[in-house]
Amino acid sequence: MSAGVELDGVTVRFGNFTAVNNANLNIKGGEFFSFLGPSGCGKTTILRTVSGFLDPSAGHVRIGGQDMAGIGPNKRPTALIFQNLALFPLMSVADNITYGLRVRGLSRADRDKRATELLELIALPGQGQKLVSELSGGQKQRVAIARALAVEPQVLLLDEPLSALDLKLRQHMRNELRAIQQRVGITFIYITHDQGEALTMSDRIAVMSDGVIEQVADGKSVYDSPETAFVASFVGENNPFPGKVASASGDSAIIETPFGKLRGLNPKKLKAGDNAILFVRPESLKLGKGPDGSTFATPVLNAAFEGNMTHVFMKGAGKKNITVTVGRHGGTAIPASGENGTVHYDPALGLVLPEGKMARE
Amino acid sequence: MSSRALAFLVPAIVILAFWLMSRWEARQGHDPTHKSFFERNGTVLGIAFVGLVAFWTLFLVTLPYLYMVVESFHPRLPPAKRGGPEDIATIAQYTSFFVNPTDGAWNTTHMYAFVYTIVVSAAVTFINLCICYPLAYYMAQSGTTQKVRLLMLGLIVPYWVNEILRAFSIRLLLASKGLINQGLMGIGITDAPIDFLGNNTGMWVGLSYANLLIMIFPLYNAIESLDKNQIEAARDLGAPWWKIHRDVVIPYAKPGIASGCTMVFMLAAGSLAAPLFLGGPRTLWFTSIVYDFFFQAFNWPRGSAYAFILLAACIAFVMFMLRLFKVKLGEAIR
Amino acid sequence: MTSGTVMKGMLGFYIFLFFLYLFGPLMVMGVTAFNTPSYPQAVPFESFTLDWFVKLWNHRAMMEGLVNSIIIGLGVVVLSVPIGLAASIIMNQIYHRARSLFYLVTISPLLTPGVIIGISTVIFWKDAFGLTEFTKDTFYKGIILSILGQSSFVAAYCLLIIMARLTRFDRAQEEAALDLGATYPQVFWHILLPFLKPALFSAGVIAFLSSFENYNTTTFAILADKTLVTVLAGEVRQGTTPALSALAVIIIGLSLAGAVIYEVLKRREEAAASAMKERARLAERGELELA
Ligand SMILES: Nc1ncnc2c1ncn2[C@@H]1O[C@H](COP(=O)(O)OP(=O)(O)OP(=O)(O)O)[C@@H](O)[C@H]1O
Ligand SMILES: [Mg+2]
Numbered sequence: 013m014s015a016g017v018e019l020d021g022v023t024v025r026f027g028n029f030t031a032v033n034n035a036n037l038n039i040k041g042g043e044f045f046s047f048l049g050p051s052g053c054g055k056t057t058i059l060r061t062v063s064g065f066l067d068p069s070a071g072h073v074r075i076g077g078q079d080m081a082g083i084g085p086n087k088r089p090t091a092l093i094f095q096n097l098a099l100f101p102l103m104s105v106a107d108n109i110t111y112g113l114r115v116r117g118l119s120r121a122d123r124d125k126r127a128t129e130l131l132e133l134i135a136l137p138g139q140g141q142k143l144v145s146e147l148s149g150g151q152k153q154r155v156a157i158a159r160a161l162a163v164e165p166q167v168l169l170l171d172e173p174l175s176a177l178d179l180k181l182r183q184h185m186r187n188e189l190r191a192i193q194q195r196v197g198i199t200f201i202y203i204t205h206d207q208g209e210a211l212t213m214s215d216r217i218a219v220m221s222d223g224v225i226e227q228v229a230d231g232k233s234v235y236d237s238p239e240t241a242f243v244a245s246f247v248g249e250n251n252p253f254p255g256k257v258a259s260a261s262g263d264s265a266i267i268e269t270p271f272g273k274l275r276g277l278n279p280k281k282l283k284a285g286d287n288a289i290l291f292v293r294p295e296s297l298k299l300g301k302g303p304d305g306s307t308f309a310t311p312v313l314n315a316a317f318e319g320n321m322t323h324v325f326m327k328g329a330g331k332k333n334i335t336v337t338v339g340r341h342g343g344t345a346i347p348a349s350g351e352n353g354t355v356h357y358d359p360a361l362g363l364v365l366p367e368g369k370m371a372r373e
Numbered sequence: 374m375s376s377r378a379l380a381f382l383v384p385a386i387v388i389l390a391f392w393l394m395s396r397w398e399a400r401q402g403h404d405p406t407h408k409s410f411f412e413r414n415g416t417v418l419g420i421a422f423v424g425l426v427a428f429w430t431l432f433l434v435t436l437p438y439l440y441m442v443v444e445s446f447h448p449r450l451p452p453a454k455r456g457g458p459e460d461i462a463t464i465a466q467y468t469s470f471f472v473n474p475t476d477g478a479w480n481t482t483h484m485y486a487f488v489y490t491i492v493v494s495a496a497v498t499f500i501n502l503c504i505c506y507p508l509a510y511y512m513a514q515s516g517t518t519q520k521v522r523l524l525m526l527g528l529i530v531p532y533w534v535n536e537i538l539r540a541f542s543i544r545l546l547l548a549s550k551g552l553i554n555q556g557l558m559g560i561g562i563t564d565a566p567i568d569f570l571g572n573n574t575g576m577w578v579g580l581s582y583a584n585l586l587i588m589i590f591p592l593y594n595a596i597e598s599l600d601k602n603q604i605e606a607a608r609d610l611g612a613p614w615w616k617i618h619r620d621v622v623i624p625y626a627k628p629g630i631a632s633g634c635t636m637v638f639m640l641a642a643g644s645l646a647a648p649l650f651l652g653g654p655r656t657l658w659f660t661s662i663v664y665d666f667f668f669q670a671f672n673w674p675r676g677s678a679y680a681f682i683l684l685a686a687c688i689a690f691v692m693f694m695l696r697l698f699k700v701k702l703g704e705a706i707r
Numbered sequence: 708m709t710s711g712t713v714m715k716g717m718l719g720f721y722i723f724l725f726f727l728y729l730f731g732p733l734m735v736m737g738v739t740a741f742n743t744p745s746y747p748q749a750v751p752f753e754s755f756t757l758d759w760f761v762k763l764w765n766h767r768a769m770m771e772g773l774v775n776s777i778i779i780g781l782g783v784v785v786l787s788v789p790i791g792l793a794a795s796i797i798m799n800q801i802y803h804r805a806r807s808l809f810y811l812v813t814i815s816p817l818l819t820p821g822v823i824i825g826i827s828t829v830i831f832w833k834d835a836f837g838l839t840e841f842t843k844d845t846f847y848k849g850i851i852l853s854i855l856g857q858s859s860f861v862a863a864y865c866l867l868i869i870m871a872r873l874t875r876f877d878r879a880q881e882e883a884a885l886d887l888g889a890t891y892p893q894v895f896w897h898i899l900l901p902f903l904k905p906a907l908f909s910a911g912v913i914a915f916l917s918s919f920e921n922y923n924t925t926t927f928a929i930l931a932d933k934t935l936v937t938v939l940a941g942e943v944r945q946g947t948t949p950a951l952s953a954l955a956v957i958i959i960g961l962s963l964a965g966a967v968i969y970e971v972l973k974r975r976e977e978a979a980a981s982a983m984k985e986r987a988r989l990a991e992r993g994e995l996e997l998a
Contacts, residue, residue: 063886085885097854098879102901114942145983150993180995239858290980387808410800415892422793427791430812437827438819446828456715489978508725511718524722526966531729534918537939542732545739545747552735552749577887583760585729633851635818643820645923648944653789656745660822667927680823691818 014041014198015076015089015166017062023070024057027293031057033223034071039201039216041076041166044193046202046210049220050246050371055203056095058220059169060199063092073303076166095171097152099144105155106131106140112163126135130158133192136156150181157192166200171353174209207247211235211318219243221369235306237279237363244291246371251297251334253290257282265364270329271308275361292357294323294337299344302356314351315346326353380439384431397639445677483679486657489568491686494641497580498634499590504581505633509592510622514601532586540579540650547575547651571653579647584640588633595629596622631698635691659683718924733959741953759953766950772938776919779934782854783861783918784911790858791865792903795873798866809998816860825927828856849932857918858929864917865910870904962973 017039024032034053037256039045048056060066062073064085073080075089085092091112102110107114109130110123120303133138134154135204144152153173160168173189174182190213193200193351204210210217211231218228225279238244245252255269257278263319265278313333316323324336324346336347336355349351394429411419454460470487473480512521513673531539546552549566557563569575599622607617624631648658663683666676697700739747743756763769794813801809816824829852836847876899884894900907922936929937942951 065882065885085882086888086890090886092883094879094883096877096879098877098883100880100883100898111884111889114894115884115887115889115897143983145980146986146990148994149986150994151990159887178995244844385810389803391808400887410797413891413896413944414796415890418892418895425790425793426797427794429794429859429862432831433828433862434812434816437824437831437859438815439829440834504725505729505733507721511722516758520775526970527726528729530959530966531733533916533965534955534958535734535936535939536922537936537957538736538951539732541939541943541947541951542736542941542955544738545749545952546732548947549747550746555750568870578809582728582732588875639818639820643822643923645822645926648938649940655853660820663822663826664926667826676826677830677914684819684823687818 016041016043017199018072018074018077019058019062020072020074021070021317022058022061022073023036024054024066025069026059031223031299032068035225036220037225041199042197042198044190044202044219045211046214046222047089048204048205048207048210048247051205053220054223055205055220056150056171057223059092059171059201059203060075062167063090063169064088067342072345078359089166090169091163091165091167092169093156093160093171093173093177095173096174097173098157099152101104105136105142105144105147106157108144109158109162110139111159114165126162130141130162133161133195134158149177150185153177153185154188157189159194161196165198167201168193170200170202172203172205173331174204175206182209189213195364211247219246220248221371226262235280238291238365239279241289241365241368241370244365249294249335249337250291251328252292252332252370253292253329254358255288255290257284257286257288257364259284265357266305267364269308271310272306273305274362275305275359276364277360278364280366282364282366286357288364289367291363291365294329296357296361297334297336297355298357299324299336299338299346299353299355302352306359306362307354309354311351312347312349312351314349324353326355380436380443383439384435387435387494393628410560430609440575440687442681444674444682447674449674466675469675470679470682478508482657483659483662486659487660487686489657489683490642490659491690492684493577493580494638495690497577497584498638501581501584501637502592502630502634505585505589505592509589510596510618513596514599514604528586528589534581536644537650539583540646543579543582544570544651547578552589561665568653570651573653573656575651576647576653576656576658579651580641580644582676583644583647584637587636587640590627591629591632593624593629595632599625626696628700631694631700635694638690638694639687642690733955736952737956737959739949740956742974745948746953747769747947759949760957762948762950763953763957768933768938769935769942769954772935774936775929775932779850779853779857779925780915780918782850783857784914786854786858786867787862787914788839788907788910790862792907793867794862794866797875798870812901813866814863817863819860821860821921821923822927824859825856825924828852828859828924828928829930837939847930849928852928852930853932853934856924857921860924861914861917864913866914868910869903869906876902877984 017037019035019037022032022035023030036059037275047058049055051092062075063070064080064087067081080088100111103111105122106127110118110127113123114124123209127140128137131140134157136151136154139147139151144155147155156173170189174185177185186209189200189202190300202210211234214231216228216230217234219234221242225233226245229237234243234247238247241252244250253267253269253271253274255267255274258266258268258273260266260278260281260283263278265273265282266273266275267288269290274290276292282288282296311327313325313327315325318341322338326334326336328334332359334355336353338344388612410423413419414422429497443465446464447460447463448463450457450460467479468474470483471480472478508524512524516524534542534646544551547569548554549568549570551569554563554566558566560616603625604617609620612620647661648656648661652658659679660683663676663679666672666679671674736747736748737750740759741755741757742748743753743758798806798809798813811997832852832855833847836842880898880902881894884898885891920936922940925934926940928939933941939951939954942948947955
C-alpha cells in the first residue's frame, strides 16, 4: 500500500533560524519524489519533519490524508533510510532487517521467514547471520533498505542514501533503487544534492534553496523550463546574462545586456523596465553569426577538449565566464584564445527570468 | 532538631532552581527537536533514572555533607540531650581549632598539624609531578604501541594491591631491620640503622608511592593527544628540549597537570594509612587528628568541624590549581 | 649522535628506576612471604616455607573481613553502576545551563577526602536511620553504611566511565529504532544498553575493586564490623607478620592472572575484528566487479 504525503504551509524554525519556510507540496501515492538542493538548504529537515523527529513550527504534515500532528515517529507509516544508514552494529544482518517486526511482537519463526524473503529481495541470500561490519558498502546499503521495507511502510524516506558509496557503485544502485521502488510500489521520497540522481530516478523533483521550495516539476521541465534564476543556475550548466527588459511582446522579451539587446522566451510575463536575467545553456550557444537579437561577440579565453565535445570559455560580463559547448562536428572553427568570437543562439532556447538569487558555483 | 532540618532546605532550593531553569528554557521559544525527559525515556525508566540520581545526589552526597556541616555548629552533648535546650548553634568547635577550650592558650598543636599536612601534601604532589612527567611524556609521545601497553600493565598491576599492603611493603623496606638499612650497614655507610620511619621519610615515601598512578594517567592522557608535529616543528626551529617542554608540551598538558595535582593533593591530605603506619610516633597528621576525635574522644561535632576545615582546604587547593592553570573543572576531571 | 645515545641511556635508566620504585617494595614483600623468620625479612633467605599462607587461611578475623568485603563490594556494584548509568543519561539530556551544576554535584565526591565521606555518611545515617526503632535495628549496620558511603564516590567513577562511552553513541541509531516502531524504553533495552555493555562491565569491575580496596571511607562507615582492609590495617598497626606478605602475594597473583586474561581476550577480539574487516574488503571488491 502506498500513501501520498502532503505538506501544508510547513515551516520549521530552530530558535530564530528558519530552516524550512512555508513548504506546500502534494506528493502522490506511489510516486518517486526527490528533493534536490545544495547543502544546508533544509532537505533533511523536511524529511525529519515528515518522519516525525521534528515538529513543524507552523503548518501540517498529512500522510494518506491524515494529519500527523502529535503522532510520534514510531507511530507513522513511514520508514527512513538515514544518511549514514544507522544499521545496528551489534546485531546480525537478519536481526537488523527484522528489528521493526521484533518490536511489533512477531515470533522468532515469523521473523526468520520474513528475513529470508527480504534477503532474497536484496540479493543477499543466506547472509543473515553475518555481522554488519562484514558487509561491503553496497551490501550495507541494501540491508538498510530491507530493514526499512520489512515494516511495510507506506512511504519510504531516503536521505542521500548513496552519498557514501563509490562512484561506480552509485550508478549501479540508482537503477536498483528505482527497480525496487517499482516492485514494491510505495511512495519514495528521496533527498539528494546530486542532480544526476534526481533527474534519472524521479517522477518529480522539488528544487530547494535556503529553506524555500523554488519549483516542483518533472526532471525535464526542471531542466528545460526553470521558473526561477536559482533553478536555472542550479540544475545543469547555464549562462546568465543579467540586464533590464527593454521590451516584451507575446511570449518573448528583449533584454538589454552588456552584450547588447538579446531575445528570449518570457514565461514570467516580465514587463519593460524589469530587472531580469537571460539564461542560455552552453549546448544552445553556437559559434558563428546568427540573426540580430540573438548574436553577440566576446573574447575567447580558452578551450577544453573533452573528446565528444569541446567547452569554449569566453569572457562574460561579470566574474563568471560564458561557456559554449561545441559538438564534435560543430562546423565552425574555434577562434584562438584572445581573439573575439561571435556567438548566436535560437531565441526559443533563451529564457528571460526575473532577477533573483543564483546558485553558488 | 530544627537546625538540623536546615540541611534539608538547601537541596530543596537547588531542586527548585533546576526545575525553574528547565521551565524557563522550555519557554525560550519553540524548539522542534525538544522532547521532555519523560517522553524521551518512557515514564517507568524516566522515573527510575531520576529516582536513582536523586537518591545519589541527595542522600549520598549533598545531605551527608550538609548534615556534617550542621553538626559542626553544635555543641558536644550526650545523646539524651541532643535536640534539647542546650543544643544551640555555636561556633565553639571552630574556635577550638585556634584556641584550646580547656586552657585558653593558642592551639598550636592543631594549627601546626594542619599547616604541616597541607605543606607535606603539596610537596608530595610536586614531587610526584616531577617523577611522573618524564614517563608520561615518554609513553605518550615516543613509545611504540606495544611498549606502551606493557608499561601500562606494569603501572596498573601494583595498584591492585591495596593501600595498606603497599604501606606495609614500604615499611618492610625502611624498617630498622629492613632491606635498606641492612644494605647501608652492609656496605658500611652507617653502623647503626637509620630510623627512616621515626624521621618521617617513610611517610613521605608512602604518600608519594601511593599516588604515583593517580598522577601519571591524567598526564599521559593530556600529552597523548598533543600532535607530534608540533614538537617536531619546535625542534626544527632549533628549540632546546627544555624550551620545547616549557613552551609547547606543558601549556598543552595543563588540564592533565591540574587534574593530576588536584587528585594527588586531595588523596595525600586525606590519607590515613601512610601517616599511621609509616610516620614517626610524634607526627601529628591532621587527618589522624580528625580520626581520633571520632574514635578516641568521641567528639563528633569537633571532629566534623575539623573535617570541614580539611574539606575547605582541599576545595581551596582545587580552586587554586584551576586558577593557576586556567582550566575549567570539566576539563580537569574526565 | 653520542648525545642521542646518552639521552637514550638516561631515559632507559630512568624508566628502570621508576619501575624499581614501583615494584621493588612489592617484590621484597613477596620474598618475605616465603621466608621462615617470623619477622618478615627478605635477606638472608633462611628457608622456603608456605606456612604463612596456612596462617593466613586460619586467620579468622581476616576471613570474616574478606566475606564482608565481598558483600560490600557486590552491594556497591549493584548500587553504583545503575546510578552511574542513570546519571550519565541525565547528564546527556539535561539543559545546557543546568549541566555544569549537575556536573559539580556529581563529581564533588571525587574531590572530597575519603575520610570526610566516611564521617558525613555516619553522622547523617545515624540520625536518618535513627528516626524509627525499626530502621535503626535493620539498617544502621556497618555493611550498609559502607555500601552507602563508598557508593557516593564510586558512582562518580561509574558516571565518568559510562559517560565516556555514551558520548560516542550515534543518535541516529536511536532514531532508526524509533522510526522502525520501537518505543523509547525498547530503544533503551535493545540499542543503548547493549552499546553501553562494555562500559557497564568496566564500571562494575572498577566499582568492585575500589570498594574492596577502600580504607579511608570504610574505616568510619564500617562501625563495629570489619572488612579485609580494616583487619589488615589493625594487623599492620599492631606489628608485622609475613602472613600479610602472603596475602599481598595472592592479590598480586590474582591481578596478574586477571591482566593476562584481559590481554588474551583483547587480542582475540582484535583478531576477530580485523578478520571481519578483511571480509568486508573482499565483499567490497566483489561488488565493484559486478557493478
Ligand atoms: N537541530 C538543529 N538546530 C539548529 N539548526 C539546525 C538543526 N538542524 C539543522 N539545522 C540547520 O538547518 C539548516 C538545514 O539543515 P538540513 O540538515 O536540513 O540541510 P540539508 O539540506 O540536509 O543539508 P546537507 O545536504 O548538508 O545534508 C542548516 O543550516 C542547519 O545548520
Ligand atoms: Mg542532510
